[in-house]
Amino acid sequence: MATGFWSSTHYKRWIVDRATLRQARATDMRYVGDPEYFIHLSLFFANVITKLGKKLAFRQRVIATAIVFFRRFYLKNSYCETDPFIVIAACCYVAGKAEESPCHIKNITAEARLLFSQQPYGVKNFSVDNSKLAEMEFYLVADLECDLTVFHPYRTLMSLCRKEGSNESQTEAGEVGVGIDDGPRYWGTGEGQLELPDEALQLAWSIINDTYRSDLCLLYPPHLLAIIALYLTLALHTPTKELIMQKSQLSPSDDSHVSPRRSSRQASASSFGSKKPQDFIGFFAGLNVSMPLIATIAQQMISLYSIWERYKEDVDTSDTARSAFCTQTNSPYSATTQGTGHTLAEGRSASHSRVGTPVVETPDDIRKVDGLSVVTPATLVQTLTRMRENRLSDLARHSTGGRPVVINKMLERAQAAG
Amino acid sequence: MLDEWSLTILQSDPMKIYRAKRDAAHRAVTSKYTILGFISSGTYGRVYKAQSADSDGIIYAIKKFKPDKEGDVATYTGISQSAIREMALNREISHENIVALKETILEEKSIYMVFEYAEHDFLQVIHHYSQTLRIQIQSQILKSMVYQLLNGLFYLHSAHILHRDLKPANILITASGVVKIGDLGLARIIYQPLQPLFAGDKVVVTIWYRAPELLMGAKHYHKAIDCWAVGCVFAELASLRPIFKGEEAKLDSKKNVPFQRDQLLKIFEVLGTPQERDWPGVTDMPEYQNMKRLDPYQNRLEEWCQSRIRSLQGHDLLRQLFAYDPDKRLTAKEALLHKWFQEDPRPTWNVFHHIAAHQLPPQRRIQDEAPSMMGVPAPTHAQTQPQAQAAHVHGQGQHLTHQSQANLSQQSKSASTTSFASVSAGPGPGQSYAGNQGNTSRKKARVG
Numbered sequence: 001m002a003t004g005f006w007s008s009t010h011y012k013r014w015i016v017d018r019a020t021l022r023q024a025r026a027t028d029m030r031y032v033g034d035p036e037y038f039i040h041l042s043l044f045f046a047n048v049i050t051k052l053g054k055k056l057a058f059r060q061r062v063i064a065t066a067i068v069f070f071r072r073f074y075l076k077n078s079y080c081e082t083d084p085f086i087v088i089a090a091c092c093y094v095a096g097k098a099e100e101s102p103c104h105i106k107n108i109t110a111e112a113r114l115l116f117s118q119q120p121y122g123v124k125n126f127s128v129d130n131s132k133l134a135e136m137e138f139y140l141v142a143d144l145e146c147d148l149t150v151f152h153p154y155r156t157l158m159s160l161c162r163k164e165g166s167n168e169s170q171t172e173a174g175e176v177g178v179g180i181d182d183g184p185r186y187w188g189t190g191e192g193q194l195e196l197p198d199e200a201l202q203l204a205w206s207i208i209n210d211t212y213r214s215d216l217c218l219l220y221p222p223h224l225l226a227i228i229a230l231y232l233t234l235a236l237h238t239p240t241k242e243l244i245m246q247k248s249q250l251s252p253s254d255d256s257h258v259s260p261r262r263s264s265r266q267a268s269a270s271s272f273g274s275k276k277p278q279d280f281i282g283f284f285a286g287l288n289v290s291m292p293l294i295a296t297i298a299q300q301m302i303s304l305y306s307i308w309e310r311y312k313e314d315v316d317t318s319d320t321a322r323s324a325f326c327t328q329t330n331s332p333y334s335a336t337t338q339g340t341g342h343t344l345a346e347g348r349s350a351s352h353s354r355v356g357t358p359v360v361e362t363p364d365d366i367r368k369v370d371g372l373s374v375v376t377p378a379t380l381v382q383t384l385t386r387m388r389e390n391r392l393s394d395l396a397r398h399s400t401g402g403r404p405v406v407i408n409k410m411l412e413r414a415q416a417a418g
Numbered sequence: 419m420l421d422e423w424s425l426t427i428l429q430s431d432p433m434k435i436y437r438a439k440r441d442a443a444h445r446a447v448t449s450k451y452t453i454l455g456f457i458s459s460g461t462y463g464r465v466y467k468a469q470s471a472d473s474d475g476i477i478y479a480i481k482k483f484k485p486d487k488e489g490d491v492a493t494y495t496g497i498s499q500s501a502i503r504e505m506a507l508n509r510e511i512s513h514e515n516i517v518a519l520k521e522t523i524l525e526e527k528s529i530y531m532v533f534e535y536a537e538h539d540f541l542q543v544i545h546h547y548s549q550t551l552r553i554q555i556q557s558q559i560l561k562s563m564v565y566q567l568l569n570g571l572f573y574l575h576s577a578h579i580l581h582r583d584l585k586p587a588n589i590l591i592t593a594s595g596v597v598k599i600g601d602l603g604l605a606r607i608i609y610q611p612l613q614p615l616f617a618g619d620k621v622v623v624t625i626w627y628r629a630p631e632l633l634m635g636a637k638h639y640h641k642a643i644d645c646w647a648v649g650c651v652f653a654e655l656a657s658l659r660p661i662f663k664g665e666e667a668k669l670d671s672k673k674n675v676p677f678q679r680d681q682l683l684k685i686f687e688v689l690g691t692p693q694e695r696d697w698p699g700v701t702d703m704p705e706y707q708n709m710k711r712l713d714p715y716q717n718r719l720e721e722w723c724q725s726r727i728r729s730l731q732g733h734d735l736l737r738q739l740f741a742y743d744p745d746k747r748l749t750a751k752e753a754l755l756h757k758w759f760q761e762d763p764r765p766t767w768n769v770f771h772h773i774a775a776h777q778l779p780p781q782r783r784i785q786d787e788a789p790s791m792m793g794v795p796a797p798t799h800a801q802t803q804p805q806a807q808a809a810h811v812h813g814q815g816q817h818l819t820h821q822s823q824a825n826l827s828q829q830s831k832s833a834s835t836t837s838f839a840s841v842s843a844g845p846g847p848g849q850s851y852a853g854n855q856g857n858t859s860r861k862k863a864r865v866g
Contacts, residue, residue: 007512009510077436082436086432097497099612100607100611100612100613101612105495125429125430130496132494134493135433138497138524139436141497141524145509146522148505148506149506149509392423393421
């Protein structure tokens with residue numbers, strides 16, 4: 001947060017369109033085989049960064065910044081020509097400093113080396129030498145064009161909502177609010193905050209975490225991602241929706257918890273305390289953002305959850321909302337998705353129709369989801385290794401023959417198949 | 419099957435191809451800029467005057483962060499927090515009264531930040547008036563300098579940025595008389611910090627400009643610390659010497675922050691000993707017990723202002739910038755609206771608007787024979803030591819002390835030949851600048 005999002009480098013330089021993304025991935029796409037793997041790789045790397053971040057005792061915002069740096073780096077580079085693991089370590093190192101939560105380079109080298117040497121990563125050659133990480137940092141910062149201030153949806157979420165029964169706007173625990181102007185929101189017309197039960201707020205927070213597991217943080221401004229997190233929580237996640245409805249009906253009529261509010265929101269805030277149920281539709285309408293756009297992004301998020309269903313990784317599930325959207329095959333919210341024109345199943349088939357001819361995978365894991373083989377971190381690490389090897393041997397071939405030539409697609413496919 | 423070349427890359431240096439690609443595409447600093455001379459040095463590295471190799475030939479100040487050394491070989495040790503801040507913040511901000519960053523170049527383990535060039539700075543102007551002209555700064559000029567400084571600070575504060583190192587040496591003025599706040603190396607965003615500000619930097623702001631809440635050991639502080647520093651700068655412009663020129667107590671071996679007795683005394687001598695009624699909560703400050711042991715003083719700011727500021731409104735502005743209670747201290751915005759700026763003479767956008775040509779401060783003196791990058795004795799922690807202030811940040815070359823002058827001339831004998839390590843003797847093309855003669859005599863006056 002410096003001068004506001006609309007004048008930031010984040011908005012002006014690092015929100016890209018899908019065509020740019022496709023172009024950035026052209027090289028990797030030639031080697032990856034199953035294009036869906038690319039989506040899984042995004043998820044996989046976000047999980048690696050989250051794991052390393054947690055080992056370094058980073059706050060969620062620092063982890064999110066590291067992931068954004070990683071995504072921005074790969075707008076200009078390819079997995080197959082780099083070592084994503086050293087890039088990850090460098091992203092964490094820079095993110096710590098950019099978010100004023102620095103972590104010593106020695107700790108990062110040690111933790112990264114330890115984590116990456118374990119299965120499924122099996123990185124044997126992560127250097128003990130701090131200067132290798134520092135060198136990567138140097139190139140990373142240059143590739144990031146020194147744009148190190150990143151905006152995140154968490155703050156928007158917290159300015160839109162507050163925890164049920166609390167009279168203070170929520171901040172991430174431990175945030176020191178010294179000298180902060182609690183100015184009016186600069187967008188939207190809504191004055192009031194939604195009052196949500198803990199579970200709902202947590203779900204929305206987790207959905208935001210999940211947006212970082214995809215490319216959405218490169219495609220859309222963070223405040224829109226905060227709104228889709230709310231939208232998914234309130235409109236599409238039936239259990240939460242029912243919970244809120246139930247709670248607002250049972251809501252006690254005392255107003256005591258809303259009394260001392262500082263801002264002009266006081267008037268509308270106290271109306272939430274009354275018996276009147278909260279007006280969700282009015283709330284979203286008052287945000288002054290394009291609801292069709294929100295629905296589109298929400299749909300992309302749902303598609304992601306369904307693609308992720310094929311991916312199995314043992315991760316700490318506390319920071320993801322996957323379980324709320326993934327594992328329910330008879331999804332109770334599928335009925336409510338009619339408004340968006342897509343059901344979960346449709347989203348899924350739509351995503352599959354984009355997939356060309358799926359490459360047959362070496363069946364080291366024969367479990368199937370909907371007839372497709374399960375993807376594990378091990379699969380992805382193998383894929384990654386194969387991509388890098390194939391890329392290198394192509395480069396080696398071209399370097400002897402002078403100028404690089406167009407890759408022979410047939411040959412490549414043969415290689416990809418093993 | 420992979421050949422040997424590929425295997426080596428995968429196993430021992432997986433980023434080799436990436437680096438080769440980046441290095442091949444990199445355009446060297448020296449191909450984009452011609453170095454005209456050396457301006458100043460500090461703990462961070464040094465500042466050079468340079469001219470764009472483009473046809474526009476614009477002059478810039480290039481701040482080169484010194485690379486870390488292992489023995490004689492430069493090595494990567496990680497970019498400093500201060501460099502990260504300065505790089506990141508400068509990318510986000512843009513304001514008439516803030517030094518603009520043109521670009522940052524990362525090359526050969528060094529970071530080069532290319533800033534717009536400013537011919538003067540507040541410290542130089544103060545010296546020019548006290549040593550050469552031997553008169554007070556005319557009130558119109560004084561008022562314009564303070565106004566533009568506040569205007570830049572207001573922008574920073576609205577962007578939730580604390581500068582944390584405002585002092586005359588860090589506040590520049592362009593040849594066309596526009597004030598530019600520089601050096602964001604200690605600055606940081608304070609919007610919803612993940613950790614208390616105190617956790618990051620134990621000591622902020624050069625001692626003479628440090629706010630009383632910091633001196634009293636406050637763990638939390640906010641924008642008001644910059645406003646205090648503006649008060650100090652304002653007073654220094656008016657009297658041509660630092661108003662609170664205290665001796666800094668050094669950190670002990672365990673890096674504990676000591677009680678800054680002398681600095682507080684210097685403040686109390688002018689503003690009086692703070693009382694609970696002007697500063698509620700002062701009794702709870704960590705250093706209160708130490709403070710109680712100091713002799714009591716009465717406020718005599720009015721008397722101080724009589725001969726120096728010669729305006730009731732000017733005195734009132736200073737009084738409010740020097741409010742002990744940080745919450746009552748004037749904010750940058752309030753200060754901009756102060757009556758002093760509304761009464762004649764009004765501030766101007768060229769601070770030198772009404773100055774006679776012969777009274778203009780001279781151009782920045784640059785050394786064309788620059789010392790080598792290698793082995794310059796770094797002044798210890800320039801940010802917190804007024805002694806090192808002269809050698810700090812953009813363009814303090816002309817205020818170097820005897821000691822560092824001697825060092826520099828020694829260094830230059832062993833200067834290497836690369837252009838950023840040194841600039842060869844004798845004016846090269848585009849290196850003829852006026853006022854060299856005058857500069858030399860001025861330097862003597864100042865050093866003596």
